[in-house]
Amino acid sequence: MSVYLNGKLVEHPHEDHHHVSPVWQFTAVFIVLLFLTILTYLVSFAGLGAASLPVAMFVATIKASLVIAFFMHLFYEDRTFAFLFMTCFIFVAIFFTFVLFDMNATDAMNEEGGIQYKKSVEDDAAEADANRAFDAPGPAKSRY
Amino acid sequence: MSTTAHKDEERPWFLAHHFDTVGQQVSSAKLGMWLFCCTEVLMFSGLFLAYFILRQMYPEMVLVASEELNKTAGGVNTIVLLTSSFTMALGVRAAQTNNQKALERNLLLTIACAFIFMIVKYFEYTSKIEHGFLPGNWYSAAEHGYMLPKYSRVFFGVYFTMTGLHGVHVLVGIGVLSWIFIRARRREFSSENYVAVECAGLYWHIVDLVWIFLFPLLYLVK
Numbered sequence: 065m066s067v068y069l070n071g072k073l074v075e076h077p078h079e080d081h082h083h084v085s086p087v088w089q090f091t092a093v094f095i096v097l098l099f100l101t102i103l104t105y106l107v108s109f110a111g112l113g114a115a116s117l118p119v120a121m122f123v124a125t126i127k128a129s130l131v132i133a134f135f136m137h138l139f140y141e142d143r144t145f146a147f148l149f150m151t152c153f154i155f156v157a158i159f160f161t162f163v164l165f166d167m168n169a170t171d172a173m174n175e176e177g178g179i180q181y182k183k184s185v186e187d188d189a190a191e192a193d194a195n196r197a198f199d200a201p202g203p204a205k206s207r208y
Numbered sequence: 209m210s211t212t213a214h215k216d217e218e219r220p221w222f223l224a225h226h227f228d229t230v231g232q233q234v235s236s237a238k239l240g241m242w243l244f245c246c247t248e249v250l251m252f253s254g255l256f257l258a259y260f261i262l263r264q265m266y267p268e269m270v271l272v273a274s275e276e277l278n279k280t281a282g283g284v285n286t287i288v289l290l291t292s293s294f295t296m297a298l299g300v301r302a303a304q305t306n307n308q309k310a311l312e313r314n315l316l317l318t319i320a321c322a323f324i325f326m327i328v329k330y331f332e333y334t335s336k337i338e339h340g341f342l343p344g345n346w347y348s349a350a351e352h353g354y355m356l357p358k359y360s361r362v363f364f365g366v367y368f369t370m371t372g373l374h375g376v377h378v379l380v381g382i383g384v385l386s387w388i389f390i391r392a393r394r395r396e397f398s399s400e401n402y403v404a405v406e407c408a409g410l411y412w413h414i415v416d417l418v419w420i421f422l423f424p425l426l427y428l429v430k
Contacts, residue, residue: 077229094294105283108428120424135297136413152246156253
């Protein structure tokens, strides 16, 4: 009887080989994760301005990779699972890229075509309200 | 092919009848679990995209509104979740090495961390609700004396949706891990049969993974 696993022939199907990670490896990963968390927390008080988002995402990606590779054991699994999981991130990247491109592109087109976003309509209404309150005789009406 | 009778004698009790070998059974279970992890990532990616769109449309509003979130509570919760991931990984290792006591202890520690996370979350939510930082029509920060930029209600909508869905995952995780703990108490798991523990672990690590991105984006955006 021949047994195939993930497209590969298994030579001794009734013998199972499990990779067991050593405890020190989990501990090391955990300490690095704690260190990176405290680092991002402290850096956030200083504020990095425009760089803060890319830096935060970079550190979060390192942390996520550590969790996936060692805690989730993906590094030692058959590559099928890594392929599967990474493919999902390609689709996330496509999703993000195209929607954000679209967001940027349609702004100008909407303006050209005279199409108003709900947000600009609401902005104008609030402004008109504020002006009315300002112009109205009598005690000034609070906007809130 | 050997005879059916001979094969049946060799079959361990945990091997389902539709698999030939334990390796096949483990591999199928893991394939299913990793596929589920993919769907989880894709589901949360939609919410993350909503956050990025909001941030692009109202950069100042997101920065000011996020200042109202409690960074320390978020940081403590991050450490709690990372610790629970660590104990979960140790729990899977305990099952792999036939260490029954360590398996039960690590599962209990993981469940305890999940409860701590939810308790901290409860206090965070209570303070947001008290100050009127609620999504959409329920937003009433102005009545409570907080002057936040316009459309802050949308930020709190994103905040409650993202952390709320994540919180639901933590609650489900408590259920799943309790089920695994009961099975561990019945001594169902061994170095040959631990794929259920491993798959529950994968789920728990995905919950941690989502929080690793949620925390800096929502709490530390400055």
